[in-house]
Amino acid sequence: MKTSGSNQRPFGLGREKGILMGIECRLYREQNELHLIAEGTITIEEVRAHLRKEQENSELAYRHLIDARNAMMRLSPVNVREIVKLLGTLPQTSRLGPTAIVVSTEVAYGMMRMLQILVEDVCVVEPFRDFAEAQQWLRSFKLPVSKATGN
Secondary structure (H helix, E strand, O other): OEEOOEEEEEEEEEEEOOEEEEEEEEEEHHHOEEEEEEEEEEEHHHHHHHHHHHHHOOOOOOEEEEEEEEEEEEOOHHHHHHHHHHHHHHHHOOOOOOEEEEOOOHHHHHHHHHHHHHOOOOOOEEEEOOHHHHHHHHHOOOOOHHHHHOO
């Protein structure tokens, strides 16, 4: 579906005990950005599937803005290490763009800080509590169109 210069695709949207959950993506090619909105309970399976979809669509190099303020992450420390391992294998096929993750709780912020530290040799991840601050930080990274789109 195409709307206002962006490509949208819901991904992993489903219901758990009557609660909408999943990750919705909006791709802004002109800005080299992929905006993700995570809602409800996010599991390791959804994270894995989402990263595979980005890899298939050649979207890994875009700047990523993840709004996870309305998400509850069901990720254990083992799951976080699994994400780190997965991210470590992705640069072999594509450069990873910088990622800003906006969260609403101290626990989620702490978990994202742990991820940030563990992936610092693979990619740039920065957790935030403020959405505008995350946008400003992310836009400080200038990415050539050819690198984000693979052209």
